[in-house]
Amino acid sequence: MAILRSQLEQSEITIYIPPKGDYDTFRDDDHFKEKLKEWGLPTAKKEFWYKELNYQRLVTLKGYETYGNAGEFNTLVIEFQDGNLTCIHPAFLKEMQKGSFGKESLINLEEKDTLEEEAKTINTETVTPVEAPNKEKAAKPSKEPKPKTKKAPKIELPADKxxxxxxxxxxxxxxxxxxxxxxxxxxxxxxxxxxxxxxxxxxxxxxxxxxxxxxxxxxxxxxxxxxxxxxxxxxxxxxxxxxxxxxxxxxxxxxxxxxxxxx
Missing domain, CATH: 2.40.50 (OB fold (Dihydrolipoamide Acetyltransferase, E2P))
Known part of the structure; x- marks a missing residue:
């Protein structure tokens, strides 16, 4: 009962971003492993960890969405044990497999906030310009404009197979x-x-x-x-x-x- 209650609580606090419609699925095991290698995920695994700061959940890969002008980018579609689907970037899921995930994120976030505050302080300081002594500048010879090279016409690639x-x-x-x-x-x-x-x-x-x-x-x-x-x-x-x-x-x-x- 405690495990079921914990899963229910995690399901309620997880923010889901479900796929917008149809998404690509894996043709077979070879295609599945090929895509895992492309995304940098371990090919020997069937389940992966989805982590937040205070909990982690096991998920499986259901497929992927493609986007970009020619479908060159992917977003993963993962399924939780309760059947809910959500989308996630491959690099983010890869980071979640690290034992240091979460701790690293908090440290980086704090450092980023500190650097941003320091940058704001520096930018708001007034700087008094120093006037340079008047000197006669030698006239520079005018340069002839370089001829513009014509670019090859861009090929419009088909989006479909x-x-x-x-x-x-x-x-x-x-x-x-x-x-x-x-x-x-x-x-x-x-x-x-x-x-x-x-x-x-x-x-x-x-x-x-x-x-x-x-x-x-x-x-x-x-x-x-x-x-x-x-x-x-x-x-x-x-x-x-x-x-x-x-x-x-x-x-x-x-x-x-x-x-x-x-x-």
Whole structure:
């Protein structure tokens, strides 16, 4: 009875932010673990701690919402043991798994308030300007305006899932700050969105997931697949071998490729 009463009290004081409507769910265990790795959460866990300053509750991941111009950002949808759903940022849920969560937050909050008060005090102090002695300044030669370089027209990316053709260029490593490790990715070239008016993207990248690894990809392989594309520049790996480095900027990311066909 005491446990049930405690859960009821926690449920009543928890502030829930339920999903606005439909949200994405996990296709299978491989997809679930792939997303956990992307968010920096431990892949061996099925349950996670949701913490406040005076209590903690076990939750499970039900799915995630996507947002941003091309759906490149995620908000997690978690379920409490009483069945209530709420949304939470992946990085915040990751912080809640630390034993120091809560204590850290209070210390940081107090330090922040102190710094803000000091900044207000400094900004309200009046400063008397010092007049500089009059000196004749030498006339500077006028500079000719530099010609403006024309920027390439911005590509309007489709928000929905579309069909792609591409070729495997190479494999690369991207540093993941959530797990402080390098993640292997696939760099694609000659990427085209197949539609009535095809869109040429050039280079793009995607995670080298377990699904893709089943195809044993190699540079030069031609691919067809469905997926979503986002304007997200590929980062660099930390202490990556030369074979896993690409100097050319890769500005687009392919998310959740499916219906993959290797020619």
């Amino acid at each position: 579309v069909h792609f053709t591409a070729a495997v260029k190479q494999f690369a490593l991207v540093y993941n700050p959530f797990n402080e490790e390098n993640d292997e990715v696939v760099v694609l070239e000659n990427v085209q969105i197949v539609q009535e008016n095809p869109i040429e993207l050039g280079l793009a990248w995607c995670s080298h997931s377990k699904t893709l690894k089943k195809f044993e990809l190699a540079p030069g392989d031609l691919l067809e697949f469905d997926g979503k594309v986002a304007a997200k520049k590929m980062g660099k790996g930390k202490d990556a071998p030369e074979d896993f480095i690409i100097d050319t900027p890769v500005l687009y990311k392919i998310n959740n490729p499916s219906k993959i066909n290797k020619k």
